[in-house]
Every structure is written in structure tokens, then in C-alpha cells.
Amino acid sequence: MTQLAEAARRVPLNRGRVLDAAVTLADEVGIEALSMRRLAQELGVVPMALYKHVANKEELLDGMVDTLVSEIDPPAADAPWKTAVRLRVLSARRALLRHPWARPVIETRTTATPAVLGYMDAFVGMFLAGGLSVDLTHHVMHALGSRMWGFTQEVFDDSAGRDANEHPTITVEARAAMARHMAGSYPNLFRIALAAAHDDESVVGNGCDDQFEFEFALDLLLDGFERLHERNWTSK
Incomplete structure (x- = not known):
């Protein structure tokens, strides 16, 4: 075991390795316990070595969200737009369930990284490819809100x-x-x-956001978007 740890320490440090280690550590100890010092200990380096790859804790958290984005399935090729959107949202939700720290980190981000912007751009692209107008798609993205990431910002916190x-x-x-x-x-x-009868194992964060409630709201929205599209709805 000691030899393995020593071998790991000899692997050159890079941004990807720092972010992967941060995600693993946050999965194990929670986001509150994640610090640059503790991460450095896990990697077997001095804290200053981390700052060559991430400028500060906020950039580390941004990078962790980017790592999460990389785990989400790409849009399904040749699928109808409703199916493609639903599959990608549920893939995002599975990623959040694997990483309980992700929701609060996503909610506190103040800037969008290129990876996050690319994820959002692909979402818009799925609606536009399905024939929805730019006007309707603009309002659709507002209505989706956090569901794009696989969770619902709940009114009820139980x-x-x-x-x-x-x-x-x-x-x-x-x-x-x-x-x-x-x-x-x-x-x-x-x-x-x-x-209410909720499955706590399928809850992302606090509240009633279990799998059934989440999919119920998602399908309701997608059906509504489809009806507006079929009516050639416009906000003007």
C-alpha cells in the first residue's frame, strides 16, 4: 500500500489530477471539509503546488463542476427533441446523485466556465434542432432553470x-x-x-426532490413546451 501511495506521488501533478482528486475527496468527506491543505495532503504535495494548477478555492470548485459536466451523457443523436432533452437531464441527475456536494457548488457559482457554457449551449441546441423558435427557447430555458442540472429548487424543504x-x-x-x-x-x-411518500435515496439536496417528483415536473414542462411549439407560440 505504501509503495502504491509513493508511486502515486511520483505521478506529475496536473490540473486534471488535481480536479479528480478534489472530486474524490469531496465525495468522501463532503464539500465543507474540502480545503486546499487537505487536498494537498491527499496528493502528497505541499499546498503551494496546487496553485500552479488552480488559482484559488473558487477556481477549484469551478473545475469540479467542469468535471461533473464531463460525466453527463452527450445529447442523443437522431432522437426527437423531447427525448434528447429528457435523457440529458436525467443523466445530469444521475451525476448529481453520485456527487452529493455538486448541487450546493452549482448553486453558488457566479461565473460560467467554458465547459458550463458549452453544456448550456448544447441544451439550447436541442430545442432549436427540434424546431422550437428562438423566442420560445429563451423562455423554455428560464422555465427549466435548475432542472437542466438535474435538480429542482424546491418550495418545500422537509x-x-x-x-x-x-x-x-x-x-x-x-x-x-x-x-x-x-x-x-x-x-x-x-x-x-x-x-407524500418520498424515496430519500433519490433526493438531490433538501426538500421533496425525489426521482418521481423530479420526473413528474420535467415531463409536465416538456409536454407544455411541445404544445406551445405546436401552436407557434410567441411572446411578442
Whole structure:
């Protein structure tokens, strides 16, 4: 094992190796624990060696998103536009499920790298190739929003409820009291909360964004886009 580690350290450091190591480390310890110092330790180099390949932590995070983009399947050739869009969105979602750190990193990016711009450009291209107008495609991209990346920015955040179930220190009586308060103060929310049955293994981040909810909303949007296209809809 020591020989393998020493051999790895002798491999010349480059940007790709730095980014791959950062992704692996974030997968293992979480994005909050990722630091330039810890990454350098994993690579067996001094921290200053990293700065020859990434200028700072923000550039490292940008590069990690680029690595994520490279894992997303390219647009399906010769597929109808709705199918091509759906397949690529679901491929992006699978990538996010593999890398739980990715959603918060994507949400905090303030600049788009060439890889991100290329990903967005290909998305626009799928709609235009399907015959949608530039005007409609502009509004379609706004409507898709974060779904382009495979997650939904949720109105409801039920992470607190899931956390309560994970902590045995919260008694059954306390949970029952919380439920009674919810039912009395917010009866409509309580009714739909009781109706929900979500698979936490398919949730990207907090909230109700499990696989069923995500695909339900995606298909609803794609069907709506198709109807607008068939009507030759225009915003002008």
C-alpha cells in the first residue's frame, strides 16, 4: 500500500489530477471539509503546488463542476427533441446523485466556465434542432432553470422532518406534538405532507426532490413546451 501511495506521488501533478482528486475527496468527506491543505495532503504535495494548477478555492470548485459536466451523457443523436432533452437531464441527475456536494457548488457559482457554457449551449441546441423558435427557447430555458442540472429548487424543504426522524433524542411524544401543531396551524400543508411518500435515496439536496417528483415536473414542462411549439407560440 505504501509503495502504491509513493508511486502515486511520483505521478506529475496536473490540473486534471488535481480536479479528480478534489472530486474524490469531496465525495468522501463532503464539500465543507474540502480545503486546499487537505487536498494537498491527499496528493502528497505541499499546498503551494496546487496553485500552479488552480488559482484559488473558487477556481477549484469551478473545475469540479467542469468535471461533473464531463460525466453527463452527450445529447442523443437522431432522437426527437423531447427525448434528447429528457435523457440529458436525467443523466445530469444521475451525476448529481453520485456527487452529493455538486448541487450546493452549482448553486453558488457566479461565473460560467467554458465547459458550463458549452453544456448550456448544447441544451439550447436541442430545442432549436427540434424546431422550437428562438423566442420560445429563451423562455423554455428560464422555465427549466435548475432542472437542466438535474435538480429542482424546491418550495418545500422537509429536511427538518427527516432530521427529526434520524435523531432518537426527539421523543415520539415530541413528534406527535409537532404534528398536532402543524395540523392545527397549517392544515393544508399538513394534508399534502401526509400524502407524500418520498424515496430519500433519490433526493438531490433538501426538500421533496425525489426521482418521481423530479420526473413528474420535467415531463409536465416538456409536454407544455411541445404544445406551445405546436401552436407557434410567441411572446411578442
